[in-house]
Structures are given as C-alpha cells and as structure tokens.
Amino acid sequence: MAEPTHKPLRPQRLTAKGAATRERIVRAAAELMHTQGVERTSLDDVIAVSGTGRSQLYHYFADKAAIVDAVVEFQIEQVLGAQEELLRNADSMNGLTRWRDAVVAHNRSLKGAHGCPLGSLASALSDSSEITRQAIARGFDRWEGALRTGLQHMRQTGALAQEADPATLATGLLAALQGGYLLAQARRDATSIQVALDTALDHIRSFTR
Amino acid sequence: MAEPTHKPLRPQRLTAKGAATRERIVRAAAELMHTQGVERTSLDDVIAVSGTGRSQLYHYFADKAAIVDAVVEFQIEQVLGAQEELLRNADSMNGLTRWRDAVVAHNRSLKGAHGCPLGSLASALSDSSEITRQAIARGFDRWEGALRTGLQHMRQTGALAQEADPATLATGLLAALQGGYLLAQARRDATSIQVALDTALDHIRSFTR
Structure with a gap:
C-alpha cells in the first residue's frame, strides 16, 4: 500500500x-x-x-x-495529556466535580471562546481526509476511555449502582462536554459548558447510592 | 453607525x-x-x-x-424550521422520543457524516466575525427555546416534577445533541448521537412521575 x-x-x-x-x-x-x-x-x-x-x-x-x-497529532497529545492528568482522580463524584471545575474555569478565562482544540479540528477536518478523521476519532476514543475508567471504578467499588453503564455514561459526558464547548463558543459565555457538564454529572449522580 | x-x-x-x-x-x-x-x-x-x-x-x-x-441566515431557517416542526409535539416523553428517533434516523442515513449544519458553522465562524457569531448564537437560543417550551409544558401539567428546571434541561439537551453530532461526525457512526440523546432523555425521565 x-x-x-x-x-x-x-x-x-x-x-x-x-x-x-x-x-x-x-x-x-x-x-x-x-x-x-x-x-x-x-x-x-x-x-x-x-x-x-x-x-x-x-x-x-x-x-x-x-x-x-x-x-492533529500535537493537539491530541496536548488535550489528552492534560485531560488524562485531570481525570486521574475522577473515580468519585468529588473527583468528577473537580475535573468539571477545572474545565469550566479554563473556559471562563477565555469567555467561552475558541471551543475545544480537538473538537474544532473534528468539525473542520472530519469530512476532508479519512486518515485525519481516524486520528481524531482515536483521540475521542482515548478521551472517552479516560472518563469510562473512572466510572467503571465507581461501579466496581459500589459507588455507582450496578445498573449504571460506564460506557454509555462516558459517551454522554463527552458529548455534553463537546456540545457545551460549542455553545459556549457561539455565545461567548462559559455558562453553557457549565450547565451541560452539571446536567451530565447530575445524571451520573442519580446512579450513586 | x-x-x-x-x-x-x-x-x-x-x-x-x-x-x-x-x-x-x-x-x-x-x-x-x-x-x-x-x-x-x-x-x-x-x-x-x-x-x-x-x-x-x-x-x-x-x-x-x-x-x-x-x-448562516439560510441554515438557521432550514434547521430551526425543521426542528420547530419536529419539536411541536415534544411536550411529553413520547414526543421527545419521537424527536430523538427522527434526529438519529437522519444522522444514521448519513453514517454520522457532516455534523449539524448550524453546529459546523458555529465552529468555523464564531471566532471570525462578531455579527456572524451573534446570528448563530440567536439560532441556538431559538433552538433551546423550542426544547424549553415542551419541557415547561411538561412541568406545568405535572408530567415533570416541580424541582425540574426546564431551562437547564433544555441547555443540557441541546449540548448533548451538538456534542453527539460532533462525535458521530468524527466517528462516522450515528451511535454517538443516539447514546448522547438517550443519556440526556434518561436524565429528563428521572424527573417524571
């Protein structure tokens, strides 16, 4: 080839x-x-x-x-490096809340502007090159994996109910984050990302006991 | 001026x-x-x-x-025209589920590609022109308003608990939709938008009684 x-x-x-x-x-x-x-x-x-x-x-x-x-390669390493560090202790509601606080504070410092470095590349490039699209998709997979790992840990320790599905919750949380970034960018206001993440975290909280 | x-x-x-x-x-x-x-x-x-x-x-x-x-003006009318029509009866869990079905079916017919016509414009243009950004933000406001109207109706009729906040739930639902579009575009797979919407709808369902 x-x-x-x-x-x-x-x-x-x-x-x-x-x-x-x-x-x-x-x-x-x-x-x-x-x-x-x-x-x-x-x-x-x-x-x-x-x-x-x-x-x-x-x-x-x-x-x-x-x-x-x-x-694309550089931003995946930058964004995922920072996110995996932030998510290292996101294996409890407190840990997830600290992650949420860090993301919202950073977005607020930019007044919501620019969106997610990886999300923006995804929107601009996913339809243009198949190799680039696959690289971006792997970046999102890795991000979702970091979220899922914490949720799986919570389920194993009994912090989350057995009927909670870590994979589904992780996809929902990453989608809330990406959609929140986009709405915040269009509105130049970090409130949207805060509300989006809080809604997704409230949903996860409903499985705690 | x-x-x-x-x-x-x-x-x-x-x-x-x-x-x-x-x-x-x-x-x-x-x-x-x-x-x-x-x-x-x-x-x-x-x-x-x-x-x-x-x-x-x-x-x-x-x-x-x-x-x-x-x-931008054209896509706001196209997307919002279609969405407001689809959301006209989204004042019950069944109505919201039918809306979700229509969005997912359309995204699946495209194998997840291209993202949301308005979301893609938001990502590409929000940082370039202030006039354009404001027009896109108004489009998202109108979309969120259509979602909120149905949720407010559900709360008024007692289908949703009084502690449910239609404004917050509408932002969360629109963010889930936009994030779902983006993940589906990068993955060329409508599963992400389906999971994102189902997670947001599950959260709304937790307020029903």
Whole structure:
C-alpha cells in the first residue's frame, strides 16, 4: 500500500535541534489554527509566527496537509495529556466535580471562546481526509476511555449502582462536554459548558447510592 | 453607525426572478459549505454548482463574506424550521422520543457524516466575525427555546416534577445533541448521537412521575 504523500517526517529521525525547530513550527500552527481556524491559517502565517524560514519549514513538512496532520497529532497529545492528568482522580463524584471545575474555569478565562482544540479540528477536518478523521476519532476514543475508567471504578467499588453503564455514561459526558464547548463558543459565555457538564454529572449522580 | 460592508441585499428588494436566483446561489453555497467546509468553498465552486454567472453572483453578493452571512441566515431557517416542526409535539416523553428517533434516523442515513449544519458553522465562524457569531448564537437560543417550551409544558401539567428546571434541561439537551453530532461526525457512526440523546432523555425521565 502506498504511503500517504503528506506523511510528516517522524521526529525520531531528527537531531535534537531539528526536533525543536519542527516542534516550534507545529506549536505555532496549532495555536493559529485553534484561534483563527484551520483553513484561514496560511503557511505564511505559520512561518511568520514560528520565526522559521520558508525553506526550513519545507524541510520538515511537504505541504499544509502535512502540517495539519502534525497539528492533529500535537493537539491530541496536548488535550489528552492534560485531560488524562485531570481525570486521574475522577473515580468519585468529588473527583468528577473537580475535573468539571477545572474545565469550566479554563473556559471562563477565555469567555467561552475558541471551543475545544480537538473538537474544532473534528468539525473542520472530519469530512476532508479519512486518515485525519481516524486520528481524531482515536483521540475521542482515548478521551472517552479516560472518563469510562473512572466510572467503571465507581461501579466496581459500589459507588455507582450496578445498573449504571460506564460506557454509555462516558459517551454522554463527552458529548455534553463537546456540545457545551460549542455553545459556549457561539455565545461567548462559559455558562453553557457549565450547565451541560452539571446536567451530565447530575445524571451520573442519580446512579450513586 | 456604518453598515457592515458585506450586508447582503435584502430579498424583498428583488423581483421574483431575482429572489429565485439569489436563493439558488445561497442553497448551493449552503450545501457546499456543509459538506466540504466554509473555507474550502470558493466562489468558483458556488458559481459552478448553482449554475449562475460570475457577474450575476456579484449582483447579489459583494463578496464571499456576504454569501457566508446569507448561508448562516439560510441554515438557521432550514434547521430551526425543521426542528420547530419536529419539536411541536415534544411536550411529553413520547414526543421527545419521537424527536430523538427522527434526529438519529437522519444522522444514521448519513453514517454520522457532516455534523449539524448550524453546529459546523458555529465552529468555523464564531471566532471570525462578531455579527456572524451573534446570528448563530440567536439560532441556538431559538433552538433551546423550542426544547424549553415542551419541557415547561411538561412541568406545568405535572408530567415533570416541580424541582425540574426546564431551562437547564433544555441547555443540557441541546449540548448533548451538538456534542453527539460532533462525535458521530468524527466517528462516522450515528451511535454517538443516539447514546448522547438517550443519556440526556434518561436524565429528563428521572424527573417524571
């Protein structure tokens, strides 16, 4: 099977200095694409903001599609890294509430703007490239898995009733989070994400005893 | 205050034939932007798909921003028109379940693809233009209002307990729907939207008596 033409060079083939340059490009592209959109972000923007030269950028990335793929990979690691850390102790209602507090506080600091870095990429890219869509879907699977793990633990310890289904509750919670991000972005107001998460947590609470 | 430069000509100033041409352009643009994204849709695409000439298009729209605004207006009417019709009888658990069935069946017919026409516009455009963001936010307000009206009716008739808050439940339900659309789009599988809606409806059901 042919390799996709826009497959990025793997970081491990690079020298330490090369890897640092590549990462500077990806970070700048990720920030630009999150705040102004994937399509509105040009290679010229990335060159200007990352402070790299054009030939340097083309040394690491064949084209914009290669940068987009690297940004998807980068945001999955950023978002999931932070979320898995926050969700490490989300195996009780108190733990889930602390996670909710952190998400809402961060969204409030942005006045609801920009949405979820991964959710925005999902909306912009899911219909454009099958490889990219699958990478994003795996990111959501991993996120849902982190939520499910805590809920499974709660069910095993008897904190959640046996009739509670951790898989269903995790999908519902991730959907509430993503929908909350989107409504907050459109309304420029974090209230929607707070209400969405509280509603989903109230539902989980109804299975506690 | 200065008029925004990209304000579209109002349809009411047009002849019947002019209004039909304008609508053909907007419909084509809306379909393209929904399936391939706002930014990836060029004026050339719109001209080709709508079968209008370039000078004809510029007679109705000053630039792409004007078409985007018209598409937002068009999708709000399309989506809300259909949703308000579906939600007309959503003032009981049976009515809400029929609404859920219709949304899930439609999403399943697309194998989860493309997301919500209004949600996708919200993600792509909320950070780009304040006027456009406000229009989209009003669309979501109207949608949430249609959900809230049914829930208020259920509370008034005693179908929902007095402690149920229709406003909160409506926000939670709309967030579940939007998050479900997004997860279904990324996964190319309507199961996420079904689980998200069922979780939100289960929560509402816990207030019935």
